[in-house]
Amino acid sequence: MDNLIPAMRPVDQNLSALVEAAAVAFRDATGIPVHPRKAPRGSAADTELEFHVGARRFRRPALVRQTVDRYGTLAALNAHATPRHDERLLLVTSYLSPNMINACRELQVDALDLAGNASxxxxxxxVLVSGRPRPDNTQSSRPTWTRSTLRVALALLTDPSLLRKPYRDIAQAAGVSHGTVQNGIHSMLDRRDLIAGPGGHGMQFADAGRLIDEWAMLYPALLRGSMTLGHYRTDVPDWWRSVPELPDECRFGGEPAAAILTDYLKPAAFTIYCTDGVPKEWVARGRLRRDRDGNVEFLKSPIRLAAAADYPQTVVPPLLVYADLVASGDSRNLETARLLRERYLPT
Structure with missing residues (x-):
């Protein structure tokens, strides 16, 4: 996987222009000069901003994102390993509504946008600026995501070797048609999520870490809700540890998967992904009873459940587990998501 992920994450021309414009807008709104600088070599940051407050200078590594319009997005970014673990996350984006500014304050995320809004x-x-209107030119012209293209992206991020394989192999892994793969790949190429490989052979991620952030942000709102198979409740302690293993039919996601992968979390809510229906063996063993507000959730797997060498076969791919944890918004889950990302996902 390492040969598919750049060691550094340079800001492309469009994002560089966004940073410059946001710096100007911040200065105009606050009177505080801010100057974009290159991120330190080897840093996970996209850029660095230097704020001038009187005689003092504050240099802050920053992440750059075209669009951040959901609380879950901030939670996902906050779960991402920040440029330095002892610093607050600094985010540069196109627009932050008053609600998003409030969310930034709640999550202790620093941010500024093209309108001059900032926290x-x-x-x-x-420094707090809120309520300035969205600039007319900030609407994204990038191709939109669909449920099917999210499934294609998940398959590629889960198994990067697919980037060098025919579309039919990607279609099989993602559980979609050949045409859907073709459309999804073209969309990701247009967005520059994917680029042509050396010598025109296959493809590679332009920035796997950034694509993971975007995927984890979109998954709960765009795809997850369409896959519900049923909700149940159980009062049996550790029921999930005694069910028969069915790796081709059913695997853990969310909190139980995180507990298996990190040995850091005691699950209170249970997410299970299945290829088809809810397994009767698990219902019987766990004494599960239907309850729409229950603590056990069964979902249809968005991609084929395949064997993997780098994580246990009782859990779904770590990216899916990570997205479940981030979507929960629970502070203990966010801390576990950080551990999971460091161990299993590219940054």
């Missing part, structure tokens, strides 16, 4: 901690002072 930034500089020293002991918070």
């Amino acid at each position: 930034v901690l500089l020293g002991d002072s918070v």
Whole structure:
């Protein structure tokens, strides 16, 4: 996988222009000069911003995202390994509504946008600007995501070797048609999520870490809700540890998968992904009873459940587990998501 992921994450021309424009807007709104700088070599940041407050200078590594319009997006970014673990996350994006500014404050995420809206901690002072209207030119012209293209992206991120294989292999892994794969690949190429491989052979990720952030943000809102098979409840302690293994039919996601992968979390809510229906063996063994508000959720797997060498066969791919944890918004799950990302996912 390493040969598919750049060691550094340079800001492309469009994002560089966004950073420059956001810096100007922040200065105009607050009177505080801010200058974009190159991110330190080897940093996970996209850029660095230097704020000038009187005689003091504050240099902050920053992540750049075209669009951040959901609380879950901020949670996903906050779960991402920040440029330095002892610093608050600094985000540069196109537009932040008043609700998003409030969300930034709640999550202790610093951010600024093209309109001059901002919530930034500089020293002991918070610079807060909210309610400035969205600039007319910030609407994205990038191709939109669909449920099917999210499934294609998940298959590729789960098994990067598919980037060098025919579309029929990708279609089989994602559980979609050949035409859907073709459309999804073209869309990701247009967005520059994928680029042609060396010598025109296959493809590679332009930035796997950034694509993971975007996928985890979109999955709960666009795809997850369409896959529900049923909700149940159980009062049997550790029921999930005693069910028969059915790796081709059913695997754990969310909290139980995170517990298996990190040995850090005691599950309270249970997410299970299945190829078809809910397995009767698990219902009987766990004494599960139907309850739409229950603590056990069965979902249809968005991709084929395939064997893998780098994680147990009782769990779904780590990216899917990561997205489940981030979508929950639970603080203990977000901490586990950070561990999971560090161990299993590219940054």
